[in-house]
Amino acid sequence: MQAYLVGGAVRDELLGLEVKDRDWVVVGATPKEMLANGFKQVGADFPVFLHPRTREEYALARTERKQGRGYHGFTVYSAPDVTLEQDLKRRDLTINAMAKAENGDLVDPFEGRRDIEDRKLRHVSEAFAEDPLRILRTARFAARFHPLGFSVCDQTMALMKRMVDSGEVDHLVPERVWQEFQRALHEQAPEAFFEVLRDCGALEVLIPELASEKVFQLAMAALGCVHRRLHAETEERFAALLSPLDAPVAKDRGKALKAPNDCQNLARLVTAFTPQIRDIDAQSPEAETLLDLLDQADVWRRPERFSQLTKVLECALPGDSLTLDLLRTASEAATGVEPRTLLAQGYKGKKLGSAIRTERLKRIGDAVAPTNH
Numbered sequence: 515m516q517a518y519l520v521g522g523a524v525r526d527e528l529l530g531l532e533v534k535d536r537d538w539v540v541v542g543a544t545p546k547e548m549l550a551n552g553f554k555q556v557g558a559d560f561p562v563f564l565h566p567r568t569r570e571e572y573a574l575a576r577t578e579r580k581q582g583r584g585y586h587g588f589t590v591y592s593a594p595d596v597t598l599e600q601d602l603k604r605r606d607l608t609i610n611a612m613a614k615a616e617n618g619d620l621v622d623p624f625e626g627r628r629d630i631e632d633r634k635l636r637h638v639s640e641a642f643a644e645d646p647l648r649i650l651r652t653a654r655f656a657a658r659f660h661p662l663g664f665s666v667c668d669q670t671m672a673l674m675k676r677m678v679d680s681g682e683v684d685h686l687v688p689e690r691v692w693q694e695f696q697r698a699l700h701e702q703a704p705e706a707f708f709e710v711l712r713d714c715g716a717l718e719v720l721i722p723e724l725a726s727e728k729v730f731q732l733a734m735a736a737l738g739c740v741h742r743r744l745h746a747e748t749e750e751r752f753a754a755l756l757s758p759l760d761a762p763v764a765k766d767r768g769k770a771l772k773a774p775n776d777c778q779n780l781a782r783l784v785t786a787f788t789p790q791i792r793d794i795d796a797q798s799p800e801a802e803t804l805l806d807l808l809d810q811a812d813v814w815r816r817p818e819r820f821s822q823l824t825k826v827l828e829c830a831l832p833g834d835s836l837t838l839d840l841l842r843t844a845s846e847a848a849t850g851v852e853p854r855t856l857l858a859q860g861y862k863g864k865k866l867g868s869a870i871r872t873e874r875l876k877r878i879g880d881a882v883a884p885t886n887h
């Protein structure tokens with residue numbers, strides 16, 4: 515049997531990037547032989563073997579057949595006669611379909627190295643069309659390698675368009691879509707992920723309201739702004755993305771994507787606040803109105819949510835906003851109340867909860883009171 519380094523590790527090594535995970539493919543072996551060689555089997559769906567010493571993952575060379583629509587319609591199988599080339603052929607992009615032998619030789623049947631040099635994201639074969647998740651993966655790699663000058667090549671973009679037209683994207687399960695969204699939101703240039711999805715038509719299927727040019731530009735500006743802040747969390751990035759949408763639409767999209775509750779909640783708050791802040795601004799800001807708004811939204815309950823809200827709104831509402839200034843002040847004031855201090859003063863249980871509420875609302879009230887401005 516022979517083992518080859520494959521996928522992301524080979525790609526990243528050629529790009530001169532740090533290699534984090536090393537995945538291996540083993541050709542010419544059975545599960546029994548792997549176990550006999552001291553490997554430990556993990557993974558329920560498809561057996562992967564952990565190296566007894568390095569703990570790196572070794573998979574038996576596999577190939578696949580498609581049966582139905584969408585991600586679930588595959589049968590993947592391995593056998594000792596599945597070749598390395600067959601295994602590489604079922605991969606998505608040429609830059610991900612290279613292998614390195616133990617003697618250092620590069621196995622590159624689909625010219626991934628050339629595409630690395632040309633900065634192209636290109637599909638390995640027409641079989642790419644069998645799994646719509648690959649559209650999202652391609653968009654995600656575009657977002658990761660955008661700063662290095664990578665883009666999706668024309669033929670792959672055309673293939674992705676045909677896949678979208680044939681309805682493949684409608685059959686993706688929300689969990690897989692969310693997983694790719696979540697990762698993409700943290701890539702080097704998250705905007706590039708959504709540009710690729712827009713260009714191939716997938717965005718029109720996944721979040722149709724974002725696909726119109728004006729809304730798209732607003733969403734990208736907000737997302738780019740949040741992304742440039744240090745340590746932006748997933749929920750802040752997601753809320754920025756949905757910020758130009760109407761609140762009920764944002765709610766539906768968050769649900770449909772099965773985004774985690776924190777992401778849905780922040781998006782809901784941001785989209786509810788944005789038009790209201792615009793209104794208050796237009797009528798000259800009043801601390802009272804803002805206080806009402808804050809009280810209704812219960813944001814004082816969780817100061818960390820409050821400061822996330824402020825951060826996203828700062829990106830979603832560019833330009834001067836006196837109301838936003840007040841909100842920022844209010845957020846800082848609420849964060850200043852530490853449950854620890856109140857605990858030390860002898861508050862416990864329910865009393866502690868209401869003491870925190872009273873103190874936070876008082877501080878917010880003092881901070882945004884007209885006399886202070």
Ligand code: ATP
Pocket residue numbers: 520521522523535537604605606607610611645647648651
């Ligand atoms: P990362 O740095 O994000 O881990 P990676 O390339 O290692 O990048 P993985 O998701 O770990 O990405 O996948 C490992 C390899 O498996 C990929 O390089 C690719 O060759 C292949 N692969 C993963 N998912 C798919 C898919 N849906 N279709 C085709 N090939 C895939």
